[in-house]
Amino acid sequence: MLYNSIRTTSLSLLLTSCLLFLGSSVSAQNMTDGTTHRRDECGTHVTEDDIANAELAISRLKLPRQASVREYTFDVHFTIVAANMTERAGWVPNSQIEAQMKMLNERYAGTGVSWRHAGITRVLSRYWHDSIEAGLQQTNDMHSLFRTGKSTTMNVYTVGFTDASLNGYSTLPVNYARNPIEDGVVIFFATLPGGLSLERQGGTLIHEAGHWLGLRHTFQGGCTGVGDGVDDTPPQREEHYGCPIGADTCPGGGPDPIYNFMDYTSEECRTEFTPGQISLMQKSIAAFRSNSNR
Numbered sequence: 001m002l003y004n005s006i007r008t009t010s011l012s013l014l015l016t017s018c019l020l021f022l023g024s025s026v027s028a029q030n031m032t033d034g035t036t037h038r039r040d041e042c043g044t045h046v047t048e049d050d051i052a053n054a055e056l057a058i059s060r061l062k063l064p065r066q067a068s069v070r071e072y073t074f075d076v077h078f079t080i081v082a083a084n085m086t087e088r089a090g091w092v093p094n095s096q097i098e099a100q101m102k103m104l105n106e107r108y109a110g111t112g113v114s115w116r117h118a119g120i121t122r123v124l125s126r127y128w129h130d131s132i133e134a135g136l137q138q139t140n141d142m143h144s145l146f147r148t149g150k151s152t153t154m155n156v157y158t159v160g161f162t163d164a165s166l167n168g169y170s171t172l173p174v175n176y177a178r179n180p181i182e183d184g185v186v187i188f189f190a191t192l193p194g195g196l197s198l199e200r201q202g203g204t205l206i207h208e209a210g211h212w213l214g215l216r217h218t219f220q221g222g223c224t225g226v227g228d229g230v231d232d233t234p235p236q237r238e239e240h241y242g243c244p245i246g247a248d249t250c251p252g253g254g255p256d257p258i259y260n261f262m263d264y265t266s267e268e269c270r271t272e273f274t275p276g277q278i279s280l281m282q283k284s285i286a287a288f289r290s291n292s293n294r
């Protein structure tokens with residue numbers, strides 16, 4: 001019956017229709033619960049090993065101390081995973097994807113990074129829409145079937161995170177070589193510009209793309225240690241929400257970087273990457289996402 005209801009010959013739709021049957025034990029849930037209460041902002045985890053491995057690879061590049069900002073263009077491929085063909089179930093309109101691309105390029109202006117819209121794959125699977133989380137078998141299955149491109153293609157999957165209540169997460173460039181299939185960004189579909197989220201209107205992908213290019217949270221490590229590995233973002237004890245002007249949670253270094261895209265502050269509050277972050281992005285690209293390591 002399901003096959004009869006889908007008037008398409010798309011391989012993607014047919015493949016995931018099969019999986020939809022397999023996953024039919026998952027009950028229907030309200031896809032928009034997350035629009036009325038705070039979800040976890042970001043599920044990206046950066047370990048001490050990730051930091052050490054990235055710093056080692058970057059140190060081997062032997063880059064000049066004052067390298068100029070190089071221009072890079074990355075392809076962006078969207079895989080839209082919806083429970084059915086309505087926006088509330090994740091079937092986001094192309095206009096939101098186009099608005100997200102425009103916003104990516106606006107927010108990354110001056111970083112040397114620009115983004116080219118490479119394509120959209122639409123997938124119907126309530127199971128994946130609800131249950132995707134980092135490291136699960138179904139997540140690996142989804143990436144295996146739909147990932148496209150090389151280390152220079154940012155694969156963006158939009159899902160419901162119904163079980164996880166997340167806004168997004170990303171893999172890190174340092175882990176591309178070890179696990180290229182899982183490389184990419186997974187975001188809550190409603191966070192696209194013009195989408196149903198009350199918290200985010202495009203900012204989630206701006207933030208997650210920062211991780212995809214090697215940036216850490218501004219509050220990484222709290223007040224001690226190497227933190228986010230960037231000199232011009234003052235240390236910050238923990239994440240901020242809203243826009244707490246004047247917040248200063250660590251001794252020395254100056255006020256917390258609440259305006260930074262790599263904090264959790266509000267959509268209106270987050271407006272900048274620092275020169276130090278731009279330098280770290282450039283080094284991460286040279287080490288892990290340039291044409292020489294495709």
Ligand SMILES: [Zn+2]
Pocket residue numbers: 042043044207208211217
């Ligand atoms: Zn994050």
